[in-house]
Amino acid sequence: MGQPRVLSIVRRLLQRSAVPHALLFTGIEGVGKRTTARAFAMALNCRAAENDRGDPAEQDFCGRCAECRRIAGDSHPDILQVNPQKGILRIDQVREVLATLALKPFSARRRVVIFADAHTLNPEAGNALLKVLEEPPDDSVLILTARQRSDLLPTIVSRCRHIRFSPLAADVLAALLSADHGLEPQQAAVVAQAAEGSYTRALALADAHWERQRDWVIGAIGLDRGAPPEEGCTTMALAYAADLARSKDLVEARLEMLKTWLRDLSVRPYAPRGVINQDRADALDAARARLDDRRLLALWDAVEQAHKNIAANGNLRLTLDVMALRMADLLAA
Numbered sequence: 001m002g003q004p005r006v007l008s009i010v011r012r013l014l015q016r017s018a019v020p021h022a023l024l025f026t027g028i029e030g031v032g033k034r035t036t037a038r039a040f041a042m043a044l045n046c047r048a049a050e051n052d053r054g055d056p057a058e059q060d061f062c063g064r065c066a067e068c069r070r071i072a073g074d075s076h077p078d079i080l081q082v083n084p085q086k087g088i089l090r091i092d093q094v095r096e097v098l099a100t101l102a103l104k105p106f107s108a109r110r111r112v113v114i115f116a117d118a119h120t121l122n123p124e125a126g127n128a129l130l131k132v133l134e135e136p137p138d139d140s141v142l143i144l145t146a147r148q149r150s151d152l153l154p155t156i157v158s159r160c161r162h163i164r165f166s167p168l169a170a171d172v173l174a175a176l177l178s179a180d181h182g183l184e185p186q187q188a189a190v191v192a193q194a195a196e197g198s199y200t201r202a203l204a205l206a207d208a209h210w211e212r213q214r215d216w217v218i219g220a221i222g223l224d225r226g227a228p229p230e231e232g233c234t235t236m237a238l239a240y241a242a243d244l245a246r247s248k249d250l251v252e253a254r255l256e257m258l259k260t261w262l263r264d265l266s267v268r269p270y271a272p273r274g275v276i277n278q279d280r281a282d283a284l285d286a287a288r289a290r291l292d293d294r295r296l297l298a299l300w301d302a303v304e305q306a307h308k309n310i311a312a313n314g315n316l317r318l319t320l321d322v323m324a325l326r327m328a329d330l331l332a333a
């Protein structure tokens with residue numbers, strides 16, 4: 001799952017049989033937090049003998065015994081996942097878990113309760129959960145997932161063993177996309193770059209006609225030929241910004257596509273094989289013939305500034321207007 005550091009921490013917890021009663025997994029969406037939680041539940045409950053678990057590199061669980069299969073199929077009565085309802089984890093959901101925790105597990109050695117998106121716990125629910133964390137039952141493990149530690153009550157964080165998940169490396173994402181979804185290596189590379197470390201986002205892009213996205217985002221501002229389109233520069237730039245702003249969910253991925261394209265333009269003359277958008281080599285050459293290093297750097301800077309602003313919750317429309325105007329200016333120069 002591309003999280004070697006996390007895996008080694010989890011392994012150490014299991015080997016020492018020092019499994020904490022509560023774990024907190026933090027990281028952006030789509031980096032394997034829930035997958036790891038499920039694997040952890042399997043490792044705690046697998047019934048296969050240790051030397052009968054297959055590949056020694058992955059022998060934390062067998063994946064074939066009744067316990068493993070029920071966990072993998074989300075049908076194990078002792079492995080519970082609590083998801084936010086309408087964006088909130090509510091007190092009645094926490095109370096239901098409390099009632100379950102008071103009973104013996106059906107068949108699991110260790111019951112596992114996963115609170116997904118624990119940053120959505122409302123204050124009452126958070127306080128109720130805190131009570132369990134203060135006196136956790138021996139036969140259970142609670143796993144909370146969240147984007148970042150600072151989104152949770154400090155009193156909750158302090159009672160959990162915190163494990164941070166990094167964004168996935170682009171080559172790891174690309175390999176996953178090729179292996180699991182049959183993308184050509186070259187396509188996988190472009191999508192992986194745009195997904196910024198999130199497998200969920202990579203999958204969404206892979207399904208969302210990303211080639212059309214990329215070709216539009218590059219072509220509409222004239223980066224596929226190194227000059228702005230015919231119409232008035234300012235009108236064109238503002239229309240481009242408006243279109244970019246329209247699909248808010250995709251903005252960051254699109255900016256990442258722009259950056260990858262500009263990086264490719266810079267690299268192309270010196271290391272043609274290092275280019276990610278290999279399928280658009282002709283357009284890269286055409287644009288590169290009209291853009292020197294200085295202008296490329298300034299274009300990249302315009303996109304990077306916008307990206308940072310948006311990540312910091314800056315005004316989306318204004319930021320994109322400024323970016324597009326700067327780009328049009330640089331392209332027309």
Ligand SMILES: [Zn+2]
Pocket residue numbers: 045046047048061062063064065066067068069
């Ligand atoms: Zn098993």
